[in-house]
Amino acid sequence: MARFPIRRNSRIRQRTPGKFPTAAGGIARLAYKQAKAAGKDPAHFLVRAKLTLRQITDAHIRVPVKAQIDFLNFVANALQDEFLGIRLAQKVDLRELGLVYYVLASSAKLNDALQRVERYSGINNEGIRIRYRAEQGSIVFQHVGISRLSDRHQIEFFVTILLRICRHIVDRQLVPDTIKFMHRRARLPSDLQSFFGCDVTFGNKADEIIFSKHLGERAVVSADPYLNSLLEKFCDEVTSNRRAISSDWRIKVENVIAQLLPHGQARMPEVCRELGVSSRTLSRRLTSEGYTFAEVLDVLRSDLAKRYLREPDLTISEIAWLLGYRQTSSFDHAFKRWTGKMPSHARARR
Numbered sequence: 001m002a003r004f005p006i007r008r009n010s011r012i013r014q015r016t017p018g019k020f021p022t023a024a025g026g027i028a029r030l031a032y033k034q035a036k037a038a039g040k041d042p043a044h045f046l047v048r049a050k051l052t053l054r055q056i057t058d059a060h061i062r063v064p065v066k067a068q069i070d071f072l073n074f075v076a077n078a079l080q081d082e083f084l085g086i087r088l089a090q091k092v093d094l095r096e097l098g099l100v101y102y103v104l105a106s107s108a109k110l111n112d113a114l115q116r117v118e119r120y121s122g123i124n125n126e127g128i129r130i131r132y133r134a135e136q137g138s139i140v141f142q143h144v145g146i147s148r149l150s151d152r153h154q155i156e157f158f159v160t161i162l163l164r165i166c167r168h169i170v171d172r173q174l175v176p177d178t179i180k181f182m183h184r185r186a187r188l189p190s191d192l193q194s195f196f197g198c199d200v201t202f203g204n205k206a207d208e209i210i211f212s213k214h215l216g217e218r219a220v221v222s223a224d225p226y227l228n229s230l231l232e233k234f235c236d237e238v239t240s241n242r243r244a245i246s247s248d249w250r251i252k253v254e255n256v257i258a259q260l261l262p263h264g265q266a267r268m269p270e271v272c273r274e275l276g277v278s279s280r281t282l283s284r285r286l287t288s289e290g291y292t293f294a295e296v297l298d299v300l301r302s303d304l305a306k307r308y309l310r311e312p313d314l315t316i317s318e319i320a321w322l323l324g325y326r327q328t329s330s331f332d333h334a335f336k337r338w339t340g341k342m343p344s345h346a347r348a349r350r
Contacts, residue, residue, distance in 0.1 A: 020064055020065070020066070020145060020146075021064070021065045021066075021125070021126035021127035021144060021145040021146055022062040022063060022064055022065060022126055022127075023062060023063055023064075023065045023068050023124065023125040023126065023127065024059075024062060024063075024098070024123070024124045024125065025055065025056070025059070025061065025062060025063040025068060026059075026092075026096060026097065026124070027068060027072065027085070027088065027153075027154060027157050028051070028056060028063055028067075028068040028071050028072065029056055029057075029059070030088045030092060031071060031072050031075040031076075031084065031088065031153075032046075032056050032057075032071075032075075034075065034079065034084070034088065035075045035078065035079065038079055040075075040078050040079065042056075042075065045071055045074035045075055045078065046071065048070070048074055049067045049068075049070040049071035049074060050064075050067050050070075051063060051067050051068075051071055056071075065125060065126065065127030065128075065145075065146050065154075066127075066146050066147075068154060069146070069150055069151045069153075069154050070150070072084060072085060072153040072154055073150065073152070073153065076153055082185075083156070083188075083189065083192060084153050085152065085153030085154060085155070085156035085157035085160070086156045086157065086160045086192055086195075088153075088157055089156070089157045089158075089160035089161040089164065090160065090164070090195065092161070094161075094164060094165060094168060097124065097161070097165075098124070099120075099123060099231065099234065099235060099238070100116075100117070100120050100121065100123055100124050100235075101165065102227075102231055103116050103120060103228060103231040103232060103235055104116055104117060104165055104169060104220075105165075105168075105169050105220065105222045106220075106222060106223060106224040106225075106227045106228035106231060107169075107220050107223060107228055108219070108220060108223045108225065108228075109216065109217060109218065109219055109220060109223075110166060110169070110170055110215060110216050110217070110218045110219075110220065111134055111216035111217065112220075113165075113166075113169060113220060114132040114134070114139060114166075114216065115132055115134070116232070116235075117130050117132060117139075117162065118130050118131060118132045119235070119239070120235045120239060122239060123235065123238055123239060125158075126144065126145070127143060127144055127145060127146045128141055128142070128143060128144070128154075128155070128158055129141075129142045129143075129144045130142075130162075134213075134216055135213070136210070136213070137177070137210055137211040137212055137213040137215065137216065138208055138209070138210050138211075139162065139208065139209040139210075139211075140206055140207065140208045141155060141158060141159065141206075141207040141208070142206075142207075143251075143255060145248055145251065146251060147251050147254050147255065148182060148183075148254075148255045148258060149254060149255075149258060149300065149303060149304070150303075151183075152183050155181065155182075155183075155207055156181070159179060159181070159207065159209060162209065163176070163179075163196070163209065166211075169220045169221065169222060170218040170219065170220060170221065171221045172218065173197075174211070174215060175196075175197040175198050176196070176197075176198045176209050176210055176211050177198060177210045177211060177212060178198055178199045178200075178201065178210050179196055179198060179199070179200045179201070179208070179209050179210075180200075180201050180202075180204040180206060180207065180208045180209075180210075181200070181201070181202045181203075181204060181207055182202075182203070182204055182205065182206065182207050182258070182259070183202060183203075184202045184203045184308070184311065184314075184322070185202045185311070186311055186312070186313035186314075187313075188200055203262070203322075205259050248289070249282070249285040249286055249288075249289055249291075250286060250289055250291050250296055252275060253271055253275070253282070253286065253293065253296050254296055254300050256271050256274045256275060257271060257296065257297055257300055258300065258304070259274075260274075260324075261300075261301070261304070261322065261323055261324040262321065262322050262324065263324075264324050264326060265324075266297060266324050268282070268293050271293070298334075301323050301324070301334065302334075302335075302338040302339075304322070304323060305319060305323060305331070305334075305335055305338070305343070306339075306346075308322060308323075309343060309346055309347045316328060316331070316343050316344060316347075319331065319343065331343065
């Protein structure tokens, strides 16, 4: 295996792995149409996201999940729509989801449909793994082979569209007990809060929809056992032909660190415990990818700091705490090292 030189105290360079998660690209195509409808030229966003016009206009071509996340972020910023993913999911015709939608809509019960989501969601997006825990009424979304850090709009789209599907196939206005997101937001607008109908919280340890346990027994109104059996066979064939995603230890470490930072526990032993490996093994695997633990931690803190400073409801001291600094002065020193500015000056310029 080729080794990449370690550049200490520097930004982690972007590296494209030999195998990376891809998606059907439907979300990116919806955002592309939204940008054009708003009078924005999305060509520049495509270039920045490393997407081509053919990828975004040909529904038969899959796109890298990371590129889709980046493209959504660029379009959302251009449209000044902080909730682009949710609003796109509210408007799209569910049939546009294709094969996965139809295998859910032909299931017998909601429980059956959600078990099929767990098995087949990779057909539409290899970067999001869905876990359904029937005994808890819980649907958990896990990122695979991509960083959770930059994903807001795509994950909000996923949660919203799955809630819409559940409501549609049982023909009931289902209301979850709660919805949780890992990223941070101050609040939801009143119209979106009304759409979800439940507590929607941010800054959690997982992305999750929690239903009442008994809801899984609701019958699907369009159930068709014969069609469902045919679709399952086809889905199994598509899934078996999908290539495996290679491990990326930097991303695994980054996703664990993001959960531990606010608790001041983003240290090597705690991360190793979460990943189930020894410190020596983790160091060796990061080194093989060209990174060190300290570099991953430092770059993640830098990126999160810039994002949190865009949240007007977060004070500088709160941001310092979220990044694992117990003293605001420590955060000030680190931010000046990253950007040459104090956090308060950077926020004022924004």
